[in-house]
């Protein structure tokens with residue numbers, strides 16, 4: 001099934017093709033037990049909160065969602081500060097982004113490097129409050 005979802009996030013209106021998360025593909029782990037995809041929503045990465053589960057990110061052309069093989073929780077997203085960390089991702093991001101133009105989503109997981117995204121990149125997430133371990 002394929003849905004076309006209009007995402008009205010300034011400064012532009014974009015058509016975003018939202019396909020179902022792949023199933024029956026061994027490279028895509030099942031969502032954690034108790035996570036219901038109906039709670040998924042699209043937000044800017046700058047709006048991701050601590051503990052939100054990240055399912056996918058919009059690709060560079062902004063027209064379709066690319067699911068991550070493993071959904072992963074955001075740590076405590078912070079505005080990116082160039083050269084504040086010497087990992088490869090942060091050093092690369094320092095050549096692309098000015099302070100505040102990007103967000104550090106995680107540090108050291110699920111990869112060894114930080115997870116840095118432009119602040120206006122769109123992500124498909126499930127808010128922490130809808131996750132089964134939420135109090």
Ligand SMILES: [Zn+2]
Pocket residue numbers: 085086087088089090091113114
């Ligand atoms: Zn880093």
